[in-house]
Amino acid sequence: MATTVHEPPKIDLEGLPSHGSGNGGWRNLVPAAGDLRRVKDHSPAPSSTGIWVALAAISMTFAALTSAMIVRQGASNDWRHFTLPSILYLNTLILFASSFTLEIARRRIAAFMGGTRDQSTRPALWLYVTLLLGLLFVLGQYAAWLQLKSQGLYLATNPSSSFFYVLTAAHALHVFGGLGGLVRVIGKLNKRVLRRSTLVATARYWHFMDLLWLYLLLLLWMKL
Amino acid sequence: MHEVSAHAAHGAPTSFIRKYIFSLDHKVIGKQYYALALVAVFVGMFLSWLMRLHLGFANYAIPGLHLLSKTGAPGNVMTPEYYLQLMTMHGTIMVFFVLTTAPFAAFGNFFLPIQVGAEDMPFPHFNMMSFWVTFVAFLVLISSFFVGDGPTLAGWTQYAPLSAVGSVAGPGQGLGEILWASSIAIFCVGQLLGSLNFITTTLDMRTKGMSLMRMPLTSWAWFITSLMGLTAFAVLMPACILLILDHVAGTSFFIASNLVISGQLLHHSGGSTLLWQHLFWFFGHPEVYIAIVPGMGIVSHVLITNMRRPLLSHRVIIACMTSIGVLSYMVYGHHMFVSGMNPASSLAFSFPTLIITIPATIIVLIWIGSLYGSKLRINAASLFALGFISMFISGGVSGFFLAQPSIDIMLHATYFVVGHFHLVMAVAAIFGIFAGTYFWFPKMTGHMMNETLGKLHFWLTFVGAYCIFMPFHYLGIAANVRRYQAFTDPYLIPLIPVHKFITVAALATGAAQFIFLYNLVHSRFWGAAAPDNPWEGTSLEWSTATPPPHNNFGDKMPVVYHDPYEYNIEGASSEYVMQTSPEQYTNPHEEK
Amino acid sequence: MRNGRNFTVVLSTVVLISCGALILGQKVNAAGEGKITGTVKLEGPAPHMRGIDMSKDPWCVKQHANSPAHIETWVVGSDGALENVVLYISQGLNGTEMAAVPKSVPVFDQKNCMYVPHVLAMDTSQDYKVITSDQTTHNIHPLPNPMTGNIPWNESQPPGAAPIVKNWKHEEVAIPVQCNIHPWMHGWFVVVKGPYATTDDKGEYTINNVPPGSYTVTAWHEPDMTQTAKVTVASGQAATANFSFKAGR
């Protein structure tokens, strides 16, 4: 997107392209005969810009919830502190591991697209691992809820528990979105029409989920 | 992403469903948004008629009203609760489903990609979802008319705890309230998807030569609006979800301890009433500008074309709109001067509020200054654009009062406020929509609208709007409190004649809108065929066919060589130079 | 409150007559029907009932210019006659006699910013009617216990508005009803199954068309005071059950 905020390239009156846009360039990217190696990858901007915009919106939502949490805590003296379910820390590790595996997959596929690798390395495998770890994380979060439940801490028990459930649920929901993205990536990879930008966008989203979770964990750890 | 390649791959859809209902085409989606706004605006107007009848002529029996609500209007006379329910729905429908959808989502969807020279938005599926999600939100909201004891009566601002404690607080505060909150949460999703598309389109989809500074002011307005929308709606959505939780899950985000509502002690504790107000107004004030900034863009665009000259400065307008967008997040506290917020922060909020009048004033000055020495063409579109300026001034000056906490002590929650925001954001924005409609209708439908009817519509609306909303200010100065269903207090009784006058004016002005509706529908089917460039405009939407083909520009994507508004340029071959014309010359007024 | 009392009297006579009509009309074994009568008194001195300051609504003030309104928790007549006590048969009835309940429609009036009657008894099979005689808007807001399954409602009634006719599906003793616009306006709906009666200003009551048998009669006084007595009704006879309440808990 950086290229777009400058003055446009000088235009030569001869040989204007009959088709295609100046900056986006995704129109040229329909894979030729489904063979990824023959595709010139201009790393199309829209999806990678779009993902940043989406992440901005998500950050805004969680910022709002954070400020709500701080205001609510200060609003009255009924805030009850409790220790976070220990499983959360395990979940954190799992989520980070998933980011790691996704990164491996991304690089292999990139290399494979560039033609420097051959198909045999099966990048898809790592995607499946990521998917699995993601699901594991969500299950872990659910286990954390069960732990709280066993302590008698429900959604309405106390503002602190309310915010715990709201924040973790909101994050889990977004993680599900990421899992959906992964499934699509895998599907496209098998159909051999995956474009790098799709993968990059999904990866960025997934890594953002890590950072978001890290932030939430810190927040909850401090406030609860 | 998948949407993109799929869209780029498939040509124009053939089946009726894919073409007109679940269409991926930003132009169809824009029209769908426009249709939704049209339905919504007439519903909202109808509600305002009922309210005005009740206010002007107390206990006036409105024939058939009991059909709308059995308990709300026994014997066709409106009950207090039903008045408040209509008021709440009027506000919600107008602010969310008219002022946000029409100038931003409708026109923006149709013209942003065309004006920047794109084939479509980058994520057509999101775009389609954006509309249908908004549509569902509208249905959910309307459905609350037909459930239990009707829609919520807590006003469009939905202040907690009234909005949070449930049906014990009054009719409609049970299911009706939950429907309201759900509807708005859904609406937020729709607008977030829309903003995502708008921003990405502006940043990534511009055609060759279309630098940011070469985008028409409308595109700029939509871009800035979508940035505001992305931030504002991302805050309102969680707020609505917390509100729903307070309702159904027994949490206490907004409900304080030990509340006793008509004898019943609630089992909530420690919630913060002001928290809702902060969250809501952090969205609510930007929302006001989400409604008006696209109007500014449309008015500039329409005026320039009809003044046959560029504005004195393209960049100043952009700078002003941007600073308004940025400031809009620092001023929201002026809605809460007497809310119990720390009085020091009231002062802190009042200064940015006063400051924000500066960019607004500069925009107006640039408009007026550009009128000087122009070759103004008078038609329905330009009349409404000029009317917008007049309305914007009238509504704007009352902001000087409301921006000051001390004066707000007198005017807060009076009809002065009602008059202020109706003029500056409602009527002005609607004028922007009308200007846009008369200006772009040919391009959108391929038919010209009837100019005579358009001008008639303008005159009635312009005079009528002033007759309705100017007196509101007088009422407010006389301390006439808003959101009252009847004026029984001794000090309000002398003001009732004014209310009668307003009611009559409102009925007449509302009736005039049916001229517009007739014009719209009739022209859509039987209007004269429109040429490609009826107004001799220069921006990209005028360089493509009317109506534009499925991919907007046929087989040849446009390449841009000029600023968007090059009219009457010395040294140019013709009176106006299209952005796409490769003609080379030096523009003496080009901004360095 | 005089007119208020009159109204109750008129109301109860109306009820009586209609019962009579019913008895003569349809019931073959009408002669077999007995009744339960008695008086309800308050032991000890009548508690001081605070006056009501209605200055919030000038119209209400005008209505009470020369008859100051008082809180109606304890309405006590001469020598302790206790008004607004509801008597109903809490045990001994079987399904068939339920039909003996009059089909008349009890009326709950809003008069001079007070509720007339202060306590309205009814059977689950009866509709009740809320009317307003005032030139100021009221809202009627009964808050039944959600456990009973009765649905709370809250509607306002502008001057001259049509009567609101509703009914309660389930027994509930008793449902508080209030007007939020005039917070001092406070009354009760007593919803029972089977025959019932309310004491008049002499503290007297009569439960009509009670078939022969032995029953438990319950006397209720707001907010939640109850007393019971066992009575045996002989065919065509009147059984007697007197009660006396003590103010304060």
Place this chain on the structure above:
Amino acid sequence: MAKLFAVTIILIAIGSAIPIVMHMWPMPADISLNGHLIDEQYADTMMEAGLAFLSSQILLAIFIWKFSHPKPDAKVKYFPGGARVLVIAGFLLVGTEVVALGVFGAKAWGMAYFTPPAADAIPIQVQAQQFAFYFRYPGPDGKFGPIHPNLIDDAEGNYFGLDTTNDQDSKDDIVTAEIAVPVNREVHLFMHSRDLGHSFYVPELRVHQDFVPGLDLTIHFTATKIGRYEIVCTQLCGLGHYAMTAYLDVKSQEDYETWLKQQAALQ
């Protein structure tokens, strides 16, 4: 058409100003000690806003009149000085204006909110509920008894939920349905909401403050003119919002004391 439009704008602009200038529907007369500060601030703002309103509307109209029927060969003229002049004008005119307003306006606000009540100010508590105000005077001991929400019982007239049998401080508290204050004595008003958000607005008194459930605020004011004034709620609180009123009775010191005695007797 355009000329007619220009004339219409001017007529509307002037017409809109007339009711303001003629004070056809004036602001309720001020009866408070500090209200004049607000009124002066209001007057100044009206002057500046009015000028801005008239001048810009008329300028708009003139330009529309003048430039709407150009000769076909007419050249487009540029506003002398171009955008720069207008931007500077905007900053200077409006900038200085609003800053001035903001600074001077702060004084009136400060008098209302930043000055503490006098030590001898009369403490009165006001409680808002759907849809009425009730008031409480602390009685001889000068102390308000504690509020017990679970004891609140409108049927018994216990609007505040006082326990007059056990709480010493509550025994002599005087609960009233309207507020009487002695003229020229400062009143320290303790605001308590029993259920929802409400507001305490007395136009003549230039006092306007929301009730915040769970957060008791205080305001203070001095009434300077004997009379009966209306208190209205301005925060939407339900179906009876429009009917949520009470009366402020500004009495002479003697009348005030006799009234208070009467009320005490009625408890």
